[in-house]
Amino acid sequence: MSTSDRPARRPTAAATGRLPWQLLLPSFLAVALLALPVVGLLVRAPWSTLAQQVRDPEVLQALRLSLLTASTSTVVCLVLGTPLAWLLARSTLPGRRALRTLVTVPLVLPPVVGGVALLTVFGRTGIVGGWVYEASGYRLPFTTAGVVVAQTFVAMPFLVLAVEGALRSADPRFDDVAATFGASRWQTFSRVTLPLALPGILSGAILAWARALGEFGATITFNGSFPGTTRTMPSAVYNALNTDFDAAILLSLILLVVSVAILALLRERWLIGAVS
Amino acid sequence: MRRAATVVAACALSLVACGDDDGGDTGSGAAGSTLTVFAASSLTDAFGELEQTYEADNPGVDVQFTFDSSSTLAEQVVQGAPVDVLATADENTMQTVVDEGLTAGAPIAFAQNSLILVTPPDDPGGIQDVADLDARDVDFAVCAPDAPCGAATQMLFGIVGVTADPVTEEENVRDVLAKVTQGEVDAGLVYVSDAQAAGDDVVAIEIGQADQALNSDVIAALSEADDPEAARAWVDLITSAEAEQVLTDLGFLRAP
Known part of the structure; x- marks a missing residue:
């Protein structure tokens, strides 16, 4: 992820001896814990029904909805979160530390609590939602837009923190130089700061997208679950669990394969290109 | 509540x-x-x-x-x-x-348990009868068809002829009740016992043919x-x- 032309440091002779078991053993356990559940899905999957399941209109509908909402949430995160990350990293705004704490709250909040919190604000009887509903008859919960809001709520901190980190590690002297050449603050941001932070922004966007794609708790609490409008893949997995464990496994695998494939593709096309 | x-x-x-x-x-x-x-x-x-x-x-x-x-x-x-x-x-x-x-x-x-229609106390959707779910453009919640209350709901809708889509299919009947008591939907189908448990937080509207879709x-x-x-x-x-x-x-x- 380094943007400088300095070559990555090679391990010196002293650091290449035998690997210490104190590090190897925990690492091995960590890999086992992370990888075994995925292996479990692969082993238990009822492969014979896979072809049929992949063509199931309800599955495709849920998959399409998941990809659509997660991508839209990521765009919203980028548009709103990148400027916020800049404020946190580069401005001298008072209360930045409190602001950063506030931004990270959704990270530690159980998503279900996030869903309840969203209801208290944007629900039909919520602080803002109630007023909007009275005035226009529009309600956000139980809509695809509501899904995007719930996903953005949980995904935005990932983007903001990643972009803030990238901005902090990028050399601010480039900005100063741009300013001395007469660039306005906006020009400096859009022409200098942003391109330098691009790898960080992209990895933040990918983190946010992955988090949004897997979002379940806040979405189902805020939006319920209905095929086509609010039943994303995770909700469909939960729904399938009630009746058909095998179908739930297959749905999980489909989500897994599609998301990993997309991430791999993005890595190939964007990240590598952006870094080199 | x-x-x-x-x-x-x-x-x-x-x-x-x-x-x-x-x-x-x-x-x-x-x-x-x-x-x-x-x-x-x-x-x-x-x-x-x-x-x-x-x-x-x-x-x-x-x-x-x-x-x-x-x-x-x-x-x-x-x-x-x-x-x-x-x-x-x-x-x-x-x-x-x-x-x-x-x-x-x-x-x-x-x-045994029978189904009943509940609305928030102020009845924002103006619902008097189960047929209003079709007749009026209201937001209502039901149980997912895989859950027993959802299966009974589907059966009952078939009998009384309701065809409108709910806004959400909840996994269990208490979640349906919660959506109604929170005022997030205009109506929901729950068991009589749930409506009774909710007391003044809901208004219950009986459904004539509910005894034809009982759950044991x-x-x-x-x-x-x-x-x-x-x-x-x-x-x-x-x-x-x-x-x-x-x-x-x-x-x-x-x-x-």
Whole structure:
């Protein structure tokens, strides 16, 4: 992820001896814990029904909805979160530390609590939602837009923190130089700061997208679950669990394969290109 | 809602009481043991009330409940959840557990439940009758078709001819009730007992043909129960005349 032309440091002779078991053993356990559940899905999957399941209109509908909402949430995160990350990293705004704490709250909040919190604000009887509903008859919960809001709520901190980190590690002297050449603050941001932070922004966007794609708790609490409008893949997995464990496994695998494939593709096309 | 809060408070208190008991009183059998009961969410209040009777009769046994959609719970039992007793809101769901050979003895029907339409107290959708779900453009919630209450809802909609789509299919009936009491939807289909439990937080509208789409609540001790006698005792209590009184007071119908 380094943007400088300095070559990555090679391990010196002293650091290449035998690997210490104190590090190897925990690492091995960590890999086992992370990888075994995925292996479990692969082993238990009822492969014979896979072809049929992949063509199931309800599955495709849920998959399409998941990809659509997660991508839209990521765009919203980028548009709103990148400027916020800049404020946190580069401005001298008072209360930045409190602001950063506030931004990270959704990270530690159980998503279900996030869903309840969203209801208290944007629900039909919520602080803002109630007023909007009275005035226009529009309600956000139980809509695809509501899904995007719930996903953005949980995904935005990932983007903001990643972009803030990238901005902090990028050399601010480039900005100063741009300013001395007469660039306005906006020009400096859009022409200098942003391109330098691009790898960080992209990895933040990918983190946010992955988090949004897997979002379940806040979405189902805020939006319920209905095929086509609010039943994303995770909700469909939960729904399938009630009746058909095998179908739930297959749905999980489909989500897994599609998301990993997309991430791999993005890595190939964007990240590598952006870094080199 | 207030009633539910009372039950929760009572449960919490009885848990504390049990904790205190563990040291001294070792009345009969397994002192300090736990009976794990999985039950349909519609049984939340009834089982909560009967817990006190059970724990008075079986000192040292602490009853731990999990309330959720019957189908969720049945699936968890099939996946090997350590459960002593299962109570589902319909027979089909229980059958999935029977088919796996996980029940000890045949399930017993102990109550029936019928569906009713509920709206928030101020009735924002102006709903007078179940037909208004179709006639007026309202937001309503139902149980997912896989859950017993959802299966009964589908059947009832077929009978009364409602074709409109709900805005959400919730996994269990108490989630439907919550969406109504929160005012997030204009109406929801729940069991009569749920409507009664919600008290003034909802307005209940009876559905004429509801008696044609009844669900039977069934209970069974499970073969993997840690303490088969304690499990048996809970099943005996729930199928007793005392429980029938509690259940009918809460809006359930007698078992057929």
